[in-house]
Amino acid sequence: MNDVRELLGRAAEDAGPPVISTEAVYARAARVRWRRRAAVSATAVCAVAAGAFVVPGLSGGQEQSPRTSSVAAPAKPGATGERARQLTELLPRGVGSVEQVSLAVIIKHATPEQAAEHPYGPLDGQYAVRRDGGVGYLTVDVRNAAALAKKFGDRPRETDLCKVGAGEPARTDCVREVLPDGRVLTMWSDAMDYGDGTPQWGPELVGRLTLKGGGQLAVRDSTGFEAGTALGPLLKTPPLTRAQLRTLMLSPELLPEK
Numbered sequence: 476m477n478d479v480r481e482l483l484g485r486a487a488e489d490a491g492p493p494v495i496s497t498e499a500v501y502a503r504a505a506r507v508r509w510r511r512r513a514a515v516s517a518t519a520v521c522a523v524a525a526g527a528f529v530v531p532g533l534s535g536g537q538e539q540s541p542r543t544s545s546v547a548a549p550a551k552p553g554a555t556g557e558r559a560r561q562l563t564e565l566l567p568r569g570v571g572s573v574e575q576v577s578l579a580v581i582i583k584h585a586t587p588e589q590a591a592e593h594p595y596g597p598l599d600g601q602y603a604v605r606r607d608g609g610v611g612y613l614t615v616d617v618r619n620a621a622a623l624a625k626k627f628g629d630r631p632r633e634t635d636l637c638k639v640g641a642g643e644p645a646r647t648d649c650v651r652e653v654l655p656d657g658r659v660l661t662m663w664s665d666a667m668d669y670g671d672g673t674p675q676w677g678p679e680l681v682g683r684l685t686l687k688g689g690g691q692l693a694v695r696d697s698t699g700f701e702a703g704t705a706l707g708p709l710l711k712t713p714p715l716t717r718a719q720l721r722t723l724m725l726s727p728e729l730l731p732e733k
Contacts, residue, residue: 562598562615565726570714571606578612581704582674595619596692598729603706604714610707611677611714612697615729620689636661636683644669646681659685660724662717674702677709680717682724692729696720 559575566573578601579590594600596617604611618626633640637649649663661683667676677698684692696713699705715723723729 558598558600559602561728562602562613565723565728566715567719567722570719571604571611573613574603574605575600576603576612576706577601578614581706582700582702584704595622596729596731604710605707606710606714608708609699609710610705611699611710612695613714614693614695614697616693617686617730618691618693623689623691634659637663654725656687658687660721662721662724674700674705676700678713680713680715680720682720684724686730692724694720694724 556575559573563570563573577585577587577590577592579585580587592600594617596615598615599617600615602613602615604613623632635651637646637651639645644665646663647666649661652660652662654660663681664678665681666678677700679695679697682692682694682696686692696715698711698713699707699709701709713720
Protein backbone atom coordinates (compact mmCIF):
# COMPACT_ATOMS: atom_id res chain seq x y z
CA MET A 476 0.00 0.00 0.00
CA ASN A 477 2.93 2.32 0.68
CA ASP A 478 3.98 2.02 -2.94
CA VAL A 479 0.55 3.15 -4.14
CA ARG A 480 0.66 6.18 -1.85
CA GLU A 481 3.97 7.31 -3.37
CA LEU A 482 2.53 7.56 -6.88
CA LEU A 483 0.39 10.58 -6.05
CA GLY A 484 2.39 11.95 -3.16
CA ARG A 485 3.39 15.09 -4.97
CA ALA A 486 -0.22 16.03 -5.76
CA ALA A 487 -0.97 16.62 -2.09
CA GLU A 488 2.39 17.45 -0.53
CA ASP A 489 1.89 21.17 -1.03
CA ALA A 490 -1.78 21.19 -0.14
CA GLY A 491 -1.26 20.85 3.61
CA PRO A 492 -3.30 18.88 6.11
CA PRO A 493 -6.03 18.23 6.93
CA VAL A 494 -7.90 19.23 3.76
CA ILE A 495 -6.12 17.06 1.21
CA SER A 496 -4.04 14.40 2.83
CA THR A 497 -3.03 11.90 0.18
CA GLU A 498 -2.09 9.56 3.01
CA ALA A 499 -5.67 9.75 4.25
CA VAL A 500 -7.02 9.09 0.76
CA TYR A 501 -4.92 6.01 0.16
CA ALA A 502 -5.17 4.70 3.69
CA ARG A 503 -8.85 4.21 2.87
CA ALA A 504 -8.45 3.40 -0.81
CA ALA A 505 -9.79 0.00 -1.87
CA ARG A 506 -10.58 -1.90 -4.98
CA VAL A 507 -14.14 -2.50 -6.23
CA ARG A 508 -14.29 -6.17 -7.14
CA TRP A 509 -14.99 -6.88 -10.78
CA ARG A 510 -18.40 -8.29 -10.14
CA ARG A 511 -19.51 -5.03 -8.50
CA ARG A 512 -19.01 -2.95 -11.62
CA ALA A 513 -22.34 -4.13 -12.96
CA ALA A 514 -23.99 -2.86 -9.80
CA VAL A 515 -22.92 0.77 -10.14
CA SER A 516 -25.96 2.91 -9.45
CA ALA A 517 -27.46 4.43 -12.56
CA THR A 518 -28.51 7.37 -10.44
CA ALA A 519 -24.95 8.03 -9.33
CA VAL A 520 -23.66 7.77 -12.88
CA CYS A 521 -26.26 10.24 -14.10
CA ALA A 522 -25.43 12.64 -11.29
CA VAL A 523 -21.75 12.53 -12.19
CA ALA A 524 -22.49 12.95 -15.88
CA ALA A 525 -24.65 15.99 -15.15
CA GLY A 526 -21.88 17.75 -13.25
CA ALA A 527 -18.78 16.65 -15.14
CA PHE A 528 -17.36 17.44 -18.52
CA VAL A 529 -18.49 14.64 -20.83
CA VAL A 530 -16.26 13.35 -23.60
CA PRO A 531 -17.40 10.66 -26.04
CA GLY A 532 -15.55 7.40 -25.36
CA LEU A 533 -13.15 5.99 -27.89
CA SER A 534 -12.75 2.30 -28.52
CA GLY A 535 -9.79 0.50 -26.98
CA GLY A 536 -6.88 -0.72 -29.03
CA GLN A 537 -3.63 -2.65 -28.93
CA GLU A 538 -0.12 -1.58 -29.86
CA GLN A 539 -0.41 0.99 -32.64
CA SER A 540 1.28 4.14 -33.80
CA PRO A 541 1.07 7.24 -31.59
CA ARG A 542 -2.12 9.28 -31.89
CA THR A 543 -2.02 12.90 -32.94
CA SER A 544 -5.64 13.94 -32.51
CA SER A 545 -6.56 16.67 -30.03
CA VAL A 546 -7.64 15.81 -26.49
CA ALA A 547 -10.60 16.83 -24.38
CA ALA A 548 -10.71 20.18 -22.63
CA PRO A 549 -9.96 20.09 -18.88
CA ALA A 550 -12.88 19.03 -16.72
CA LYS A 551 -12.08 21.50 -13.95
CA PRO A 552 -11.89 25.30 -14.39
CA GLY A 553 -8.33 26.53 -14.40
CA ALA A 554 -6.81 23.16 -15.32
CA THR A 555 -4.39 23.15 -18.22
CA GLY A 556 -4.54 20.73 -21.12
CA GLU A 557 -1.08 21.40 -22.48
CA ARG A 558 0.61 18.52 -20.68
CA ALA A 559 -2.33 16.27 -21.61
CA ARG A 560 -1.79 17.09 -25.27
CA GLN A 561 1.90 16.32 -24.98
CA LEU A 562 1.22 13.05 -23.17
CA THR A 563 -1.36 12.02 -25.79
CA GLU A 564 1.30 12.25 -28.47
CA LEU A 565 3.18 9.48 -26.66
CA LEU A 566 0.18 7.17 -26.35
CA PRO A 567 -1.08 4.62 -28.89
CA ARG A 568 -4.27 5.20 -30.83
CA GLY A 569 -7.45 3.94 -29.21
CA VAL A 570 -6.41 4.66 -25.64
CA GLY A 571 -9.19 7.22 -25.27
CA SER A 572 -9.46 10.95 -24.65
CA VAL A 573 -7.06 12.39 -22.09
CA GLU A 574 -7.42 15.39 -19.80
CA GLN A 575 -5.28 16.63 -16.95
CA VAL A 576 -7.08 16.60 -13.60
CA SER A 577 -6.33 16.89 -9.89
CA LEU A 578 -7.25 13.92 -7.74
CA ALA A 579 -6.94 16.14 -4.69
CA VAL A 580 -9.71 18.33 -6.11
CA ILE A 581 -11.87 15.42 -7.29
CA ILE A 582 -11.58 13.25 -4.20
CA LYS A 583 -10.95 15.71 -1.36
CA HIS A 584 -12.63 18.84 -2.75
CA ALA A 585 -9.41 20.84 -2.47
CA THR A 586 -9.27 24.30 -3.99
CA PRO A 587 -6.99 24.83 -7.01
CA GLU A 588 -4.63 26.77 -4.76
CA GLN A 589 -4.47 23.96 -2.22
CA ALA A 590 -3.93 21.39 -4.96
CA ALA A 591 -1.17 23.36 -6.69
CA GLU A 592 1.65 21.13 -7.86
CA HIS A 593 5.36 21.70 -8.42
CA PRO A 594 6.21 19.12 -11.07
CA TYR A 595 9.79 18.02 -11.56
CA GLY A 596 9.21 16.10 -14.77
CA PRO A 597 7.82 17.84 -17.88
CA LEU A 598 4.69 15.65 -17.96
CA ASP A 599 4.21 15.04 -14.24
CA GLY A 600 0.55 15.06 -13.28
CA GLN A 601 -2.69 13.13 -13.04
CA TYR A 602 -4.70 12.39 -16.16
CA ALA A 603 -8.23 11.08 -16.61
CA VAL A 604 -8.59 8.69 -19.55
CA ARG A 605 -12.13 8.32 -20.94
CA ARG A 606 -12.97 5.30 -23.05
CA ASP A 607 -16.10 3.27 -23.77
CA GLY A 608 -18.10 5.16 -21.12
CA GLY A 609 -15.57 4.55 -18.33
CA VAL A 610 -12.89 6.71 -16.74
CA GLY A 611 -9.45 5.46 -15.71
CA TYR A 612 -6.33 7.35 -14.68
CA LEU A 613 -2.69 7.69 -15.59
CA THR A 614 -0.39 9.39 -13.10
CA VAL A 615 3.18 10.39 -13.85
CA ASP A 616 5.62 11.39 -11.11
CA VAL A 617 9.36 12.01 -11.47
CA ARG A 618 11.45 12.62 -8.36
CA ASN A 619 15.13 13.31 -8.06
CA ALA A 620 17.39 11.77 -5.42
CA ALA A 621 16.94 14.71 -3.05
CA ALA A 622 13.15 14.44 -3.13
CA LEU A 623 13.28 10.70 -2.49
CA ALA A 624 15.70 11.18 0.39
CA LYS A 625 13.38 13.78 1.90
CA LYS A 626 10.44 11.40 1.63
CA PHE A 627 12.13 8.27 2.96
CA GLY A 628 14.73 9.84 5.25
CA ASP A 629 17.31 7.38 6.52
CA ARG A 630 15.07 4.37 6.01
CA PRO A 631 16.70 1.69 3.84
CA ARG A 632 15.02 1.21 0.49
CA GLU A 633 14.52 -2.15 -1.17
CA THR A 634 16.36 -2.25 -4.49
CA ASP A 635 14.33 -5.19 -5.76
CA LEU A 636 10.73 -3.95 -5.73
CA CYS A 637 9.41 -7.44 -6.46
CA LYS A 638 10.44 -8.41 -2.93
CA VAL A 639 7.80 -7.22 -0.50
CA GLY A 640 8.31 -6.53 3.17
CA ALA A 641 6.47 -8.03 6.12
CA GLY A 642 2.81 -7.13 6.09
CA GLU A 643 2.90 -5.76 2.55
CA PRO A 644 0.60 -7.19 -0.13
CA ALA A 645 2.14 -9.35 -2.83
CA ARG A 646 2.92 -7.71 -6.16
CA THR A 647 1.26 -9.86 -8.79
CA ASP A 648 3.11 -10.60 -12.04
CA CYS A 649 6.03 -8.47 -10.88
CA VAL A 650 8.82 -8.23 -13.45
CA ARG A 651 12.17 -6.57 -12.75
CA GLU A 652 14.10 -5.63 -15.87
CA VAL A 653 17.66 -4.35 -15.84
CA LEU A 654 18.09 -2.12 -18.90
CA PRO A 655 21.32 -1.95 -20.93
CA ASP A 656 22.16 1.48 -19.49
CA GLY A 657 21.92 0.18 -15.93
CA ARG A 658 18.50 1.60 -15.08
CA VAL A 659 15.96 -0.80 -13.60
CA LEU A 660 12.34 -0.99 -14.71
CA THR A 661 9.91 -2.83 -12.43
CA MET A 662 6.26 -3.43 -13.30
CA TRP A 663 3.52 -5.29 -11.48
CA SER A 664 -0.25 -5.67 -11.14
CA ASP A 665 -2.14 -4.43 -8.08
CA ALA A 666 -5.66 -5.71 -7.43
CA MET A 667 -6.22 -2.85 -4.92
CA ASP A 668 -8.11 -5.34 -2.75
CA TYR A 669 -7.43 -3.75 0.63
CA GLY A 670 -10.92 -3.88 2.10
CA ASP A 671 -13.81 -1.46 1.91
CA GLY A 672 -13.20 2.26 1.86
CA THR A 673 -13.83 5.48 -0.02
CA PRO A 674 -12.84 5.86 -2.75
CA GLN A 675 -12.80 2.26 -3.91
CA TRP A 676 -10.08 1.82 -6.50
CA GLY A 677 -10.16 -0.71 -9.29
CA PRO A 678 -7.24 -2.89 -10.44
CA GLU A 679 -4.19 -1.22 -11.92
CA LEU A 680 -0.71 -1.64 -13.30
CA VAL A 681 2.23 0.03 -11.54
CA GLY A 682 5.60 0.94 -12.99
CA ARG A 683 8.82 2.20 -11.42
CA LEU A 684 11.95 3.19 -13.28
CA THR A 685 15.16 3.94 -11.40
CA LEU A 686 17.04 6.87 -12.91
CA LYS A 687 20.69 7.68 -13.07
CA GLY A 688 21.67 9.84 -10.15
CA GLY A 689 19.26 8.13 -7.76
CA GLY A 690 15.96 9.52 -9.04
CA GLN A 691 12.81 7.62 -9.95
CA LEU A 692 9.94 7.71 -12.43
CA ALA A 693 6.65 6.29 -11.12
CA VAL A 694 3.59 5.69 -13.31
CA ARG A 695 0.22 4.42 -12.19
CA ASP A 696 -2.10 2.88 -14.83
CA SER A 697 -5.49 2.61 -13.06
CA THR A 698 -8.95 1.42 -14.09
CA GLY A 699 -10.37 4.22 -11.90
CA PHE A 700 -12.34 4.45 -8.70
CA GLU A 701 -15.89 4.50 -7.41
CA ALA A 702 -17.12 7.24 -5.09
CA GLY A 703 -19.68 10.01 -5.12
CA THR A 704 -17.11 12.26 -6.77
CA ALA A 705 -16.13 9.78 -9.50
CA LEU A 706 -16.01 11.16 -13.04
CA GLY A 707 -17.44 7.93 -14.38
CA PRO A 708 -17.50 4.14 -13.91
CA LEU A 709 -14.39 1.97 -13.94
CA LEU A 710 -12.70 0.98 -17.15
CA LYS A 711 -12.79 -2.75 -17.86
CA THR A 712 -9.00 -2.77 -18.17
CA PRO A 713 -6.27 -0.21 -17.33
CA PRO A 714 -5.84 2.55 -19.93
CA LEU A 715 -2.59 0.98 -21.13
CA THR A 716 -1.60 -2.63 -21.58
CA ARG A 717 1.58 -3.79 -19.86
CA ALA A 718 3.52 -3.48 -23.12
CA GLN A 719 2.14 0.01 -23.75
CA LEU A 720 3.00 1.07 -20.21
CA ARG A 721 6.58 -0.14 -20.68
CA THR A 722 6.87 1.88 -23.89
CA LEU A 723 5.58 5.00 -22.15
CA MET A 724 7.93 4.63 -19.19
CA LEU A 725 10.93 4.38 -21.48
CA SER A 726 9.96 7.56 -23.35
CA PRO A 727 12.61 10.24 -22.75
CA GLU A 728 9.88 12.89 -23.02
CA LEU A 729 8.80 12.04 -19.46
CA LEU A 730 12.17 12.99 -18.00
CA PRO A 731 13.67 16.42 -17.29
CA GLU A 732 16.35 17.66 -19.63
CA LYS A 733 19.83 16.86 -18.43
